[in-house]
Amino acid sequence: MSTISTDTHQHAGPHDADHGHHHPPAGFKRWFYTTNHKDIGTLYLLFALTMFFIGGLMAMVIRAELFQPGLQLVQPDFFNQMTTVHGLIMVFGAVMPAFTGLANWLIPMMIGAPDMALPRMNNWSFWILPFAFAILLMSLFMEGGGPGFGWTFYAPLSTKYSGDSTALFVFSVHIMGISSIMGAINVIVTIFNLRAPGMTWMKMPLFVWTWLITAFLLIAVMPVLAGTVTMVLTDKYFGTSFFDAAGGGDPVLFQHIFWFFGHPEVYIMILPAFGIVSSIVPTFSRKPLFGYASMVYATSSIALLSFLVWAHHMFTTGMPVFAELFFMYCTMLIAVPTGVKVFNWVATMWRGALTFEVPMMFAIAFIVLFTIGGFSGLMLAITPADFQYHDTYFVVAHFHYVLVTGAIFSIIAAAYYWLPKWTGHMYDETLGQWHFWCSLISVNLLFFPMHFVGLAGMPRRIPDYALQFADFNALISIGGFAFGLSQLLFLWVIVKCINGGKPATNQVWEGAEGLEWQLTSPPPYHSFTTPPDVK
Amino acid sequence: MQAPDHLPLLRKLLIITVLMFGFGFALVPLYDVFCDLTGLNGKTSTMAATADRAIKDQQRTITIEFLAKPDPKMPWRFEPEIRQIQVHPGEIKVVHYAAENPTSALMVAQAVPSVSPGQAALYFNKMECFCFQRQTLKAGEKLMMPLQFYVDPALPEQFSTITLSYTMYDVTQHSPAATGAAVYQTGK
Numbered sequence: 001m002s003t004i005s006t007d008t009h010q011h012a013g014p015h016d017a018d019h020g021h022h023h024p025p026a027g028f029k030r031w032f033y034t035t036n037h038k039d040i041g042t043l044y045l046l047f048a049l050t051m052f053f054i055g056g057l058m059a060m061v062i063r064a065e066l067f068q069p070g071l072q073l074v075q076p077d078f079f080n081q082m083t084t085v086h087g088l089i090m091v092f093g094a095v096m097p098a099f100t101g102l103a104n105w106l107i108p109m110m111i112g113a114p115d116m117a118l119p120r121m122n123n124w125s126f127w128i129l130p131f132a133f134a135i136l137l138m139s140l141f142m143e144g145g146g147p148g149f150g151w152t153f154y155a156p157l158s159t160k161y162s163g164d165s166t167a168l169f170v171f172s173v174h175i176m177g178i179s180s181i182m183g184a185i186n187v188i189v190t191i192f193n194l195r196a197p198g199m200t201w202m203k204m205p206l207f208v209w210t211w212l213i214t215a216f217l218l219i220a221v222m223p224v225l226a227g228t229v230t231m232v233l234t235d236k237y238f239g240t241s242f243f244d245a246a247g248g249g250d251p252v253l254f255q256h257i258f259w260f261f262g263h264p265e266v267y268i269m270i271l272p273a274f275g276i277v278s279s280i281v282p283t284f285s286r287k288p289l290f291g292y293a294s295m296v297y298a299t300s301s302i303a304l305l306s307f308l309v310w311a312h313h314m315f316t317t318g319m320p321v322f323a324e325l326f327f328m329y330c331t332m333l334i335a336v337p338t339g340v341k342v343f344n345w346v347a348t349m350w351r352g353a354l355t356f357e358v359p360m361m362f363a364i365a366f367i368v369l370f371t372i373g374g375f376s377g378l379m380l381a382i383t384p385a386d387f388q389y390h391d392t393y394f395v396v397a398h399f400h401y402v403l404v405t406g407a408i409f410s411i412i413a414a415a416y417y418w419l420p421k422w423t424g425h426m427y428d429e430t431l432g433q434w435h436f437w438c439s440l441i442s443v444n445l446l447f448f449p450m451h452f453v454g455l456a457g458m459p460r461r462i463p464d465y466a467l468q469f470a471d472f473n474a475l476i477s478i479g480g481f482a483f484g485l486s487q488l489l490f491l492w493v494i495v496k497c498i499n500g501g502k503p504a505t506n507q508v509w510e511g512a513e514g515l516e517w518q519l520t521s522p523p524p525y526h527s528f529t530t531p532p533d534v535k
Numbered sequence: 536m537q538a539p540d541h542l543p544l545l546r547k548l549l550i551i552t553v554l555m556f557g558f559g560f561a562l563v564p565l566y567d568v569f570c571d572l573t574g575l576n577g578k579t580s581t582m583a584a585t586a587d588r589a590i591k592d593q594q595r596t597i598t599i600e601f602l603a604k605p606d607p608k609m610p611w612r613f614e615p616e617i618r619q620i621q622v623h624p625g626e627i628k629v630v631h632y633a634a635e636n637p638t639s640a641l642m643v644a645q646a647v648p649s650v651s652p653g654q655a656a657l658y659f660n661k662m663e664c665f666c667f668q669r670q671t672l673k674a675g676e677k678l679m680m681p682l683q684f685y686v687d688p689a690l691p692e693q694f695s696t697i698t699l700s701y702t703m704y705d706v707t708q709h710s711p712a713a714t715g716a717a718v719y720q721t722g723k
C-alpha cells in the first residue's frame with residue numbers, strides 16, 4: 001500500500017508497477033509508447049475525429065452526385081465504393097473508436113481507478129487501428145478500386161462479383177475487430193477489478209454501466225464478424241462454399257450470420273450514447289437521474305433482446321410467417337426498455353433548474369431526434385410495411401437518425417461536456433451554440449426528406465434516380481453540405497479550446513456530480529493512484 | 536496497494552471470444568439442420584422420395600411453376616419443357632428439362648433446386664431427378680432430363696402455387712469425370 005494519501009497528487013506512486021515513468025517522454029514517442037489511459041483516450045478521440053471527416057468527405061461525394069438526377073460526377077462503380085467505405089469508416093472508424101476513446105478517458109476517472117487494467121494491451125488496441133484504416137483507404141486507389149458491395153458485404157456480391165480489394169477489406173475488418181475486442185476486454189477487466197472501495201455495482205455512473213454492457217456485446221459479436229469475413233475470404237479465394245449454392249452453400253446463410261453480428265452492433269453504437277446522455281441531463285437539470293436502477297435494467301434488456309431480432313433485416317428473404325411474426329414482436333419489444341429510458345430523461349428534466357449550455361442542447365436534440373429514429377425503426381419492424389420500405393431511403397433516413405442525431409450527437413455532447421475537464425479550458429460557448437444550431441437545422445434538412453423519398457419508393461445505394469425525386473434530393477444535398485460545413489465549426493471549437501480559454505474549475509458545471517469532477521481540470525497525468533473513498 | 540490479479544478474468548474473456556468465433560462457424564451446420572427440419576431455405580431433399588405418400592386427393596389442384604436458368608458464367612442452354620402444370624396432391628407426374636452444351640468441350644454440371652415458398656419444399660417429393668447427380672454433356676450434346684415428382688397431400692391449405700427453380704452450375708473443374716478430357720474454361 002502506497003503511503004500517498006491525496007487523490008489528485010501530481011506524481012505517480014513510486015511503487016506503482018504500471019507506470020515506469022513520472023513524466024511522459026516528449027514528441028512522437030510519448031504517443032507511440034504510451035500506456036496512459038488519458039493519452040490513449042485522446043488518441044482514440046482524435047483518430048475518430050479524423051475518420052469522421054474522411055467518411056464525411058465521402059458522404060459529400062455521394063450527395064454531390066445525387067444533387068441532380070443522372071450521372072454527373074462519378075461512375076456507379078465509384079459511387080458504390082463511396083457508400084461502402086463511408087459506412088465502414090463511420091461505423092468502425094468514427095463512432096466505435098470515439099466511444100472507446102471516451103471509455104479510456106472517463107471510466108478510470110469515474111470509478112476511481114489509476115488507469116485501465118491492461119495498459120499495454122490498451123496501447124496495442126489503439127495503434128493497430130490506423131493500419132486497418134490505411135489498408136481500407138489505400139484499396140480505393142488500387143487498380144479495380146476498393147470494396148463496392150455495401151458495408152454489409154452480402155454474399156454473393158462480396159464472394160463472386162467483388163474485386164481483388166476484397167482481401168484487403170477482409171484483413172482490415174479483422175484488425176478492426178481485434179482492436180475492438182481488446183478494447184472491450186480492457187473495459188470489462190477495469191470495471192470488474194479496479195473500482196474504488198465503496199463503488200458498488202449500483203453506484204457506478206451510468207456511462208460505466210452502459211459501457212460494461214457494450215463491452216460484453218462486443219466480445220460476443222465481434223468474433224462472429226471475424227468469422228463471417230473469414231468465410232467470405234475462403235469462399236472467394238480458397239474454393240469453400242459457405243455461401244455458394246453451387247457447392248451446397250446458401251447465400252441467405254450469410255445474412256443470418258452477418259446480422260447475428262449486425263444487430264447487436266447497432267446497440268454497441270447506441271448504448272454508450274445512453275450513458276452519455278444520462279450523465280449530461282442530470283447535470284444541467286441540477287437533479288439526480290430519474291430511475292437509475294430502471295436505466296440499468298433497461299440497458300441490460302436491450303442488450304439481451306438485441307440477440308433475438310437479427311432477422312428483421314431480412315423479412316424479404318422469404319421467411320415463414322411464424323418467423324416473421326417472432327422477429328417483428330421481439331423487435332417491437334425493444335421499444336419498451338428504450339421508452340423507459342426516454343421517459344426517465346424527460347422525468348429528470350421535469351421541474352429541474354434547467355440551463356441550456358451546448359452539451360445540454362445536444363443531449364436534448366439527441367432525445368428528440370433519436371426518438372424519431374426509434375419510431376421509424378418501429379415502422380420498419382412491421383413486417384408487411386417492411387416489404388414496402390425495404391432497401392429504400394426510408395431505411396437510410398431511419399439509421400441516420402439513430403446514428404447521426406443519435407450516436408454522433410451524443411459523442412459531440414460528450415466532447416463539449418468533458419472538454420473543459422480534459423483541457424482545463426472552457427470552450428467558446430457562442431461558437432458552440434452556433435455549431436449546435438447549424439448542425440440541428442442542417443441535419444434535419446439532410447435526413448428528414450429522406451423519409452418522404454423513401455416512402456415514395458426511391459431505392460438506396462443507386463447513383464441515379466427518377467425525376468420525381470429531384471427537388472427533394474437537391475434539398476437533401478444542400479442539407480448535407482451544410483451539415484458537413486457545420487462540423488468545421490466543431491473542429492474550430494476544439495482547436496480553440498485545446499489552445500486556451502477561460503480556465504475551468506474542478507467541477508466545471510454547477511450541477512456535475514461524480515469522481516471525475518473532483519480531480520483538477522485538466523486532471524493530473526496519473527490520477528487516483530490511491531483509490532478515493534466512495535460514500 | 537496490492538495490484539489485483541487480472542489474469543483469471545482475462546482468461547475467461549478470451550475463452551468467450553474464441554468460443555464466439557467458433558460459434559460463428561457452428562452457425563453453418565446449425566443452419567443446415569434447421570433448414571432440413573423446416574424447409575426454411577426452400578431446399579428440397581437430395582434423396583429420392585418413395586411413392587408411399589402418393590395418395591391422390593382429387594379435391595385440390597396445385598399449380599406447379601417451373602423455372603430453370605444456367606448460372607450467368609455457364610454457357611449451357613437449360614430450360615423446362617413446359618412452364619407450368621396443374622396437379623392434384625398425390626398425383627405422380629413426369630416433366631422434362633432440356634439441356635444443351637453448345638461449347639466444343641466436355642462439361643459437367645450440377646443443377647441446384649430451390650422451392651418457393653420455402654415451407655412447401657418439405658412437401659415437394661421428387662422420386663427421380665436429374666439434380667440428384669451431376670450431368671455430363673460432350674461438346675454439342677443435347678439431353679432431355681426427367682423429373683418425376685408428386686406433391687404430398689399433407690401440403691398446408693394456404694399453398695396453391697409452388698414454384699420450382701433450378702440453377703445449373705458448372706462443376707467441370709471439380710469433377711473427376713472430366714479429368715484428361717478437353718475441359719471448357721468458364722471464368723476463373
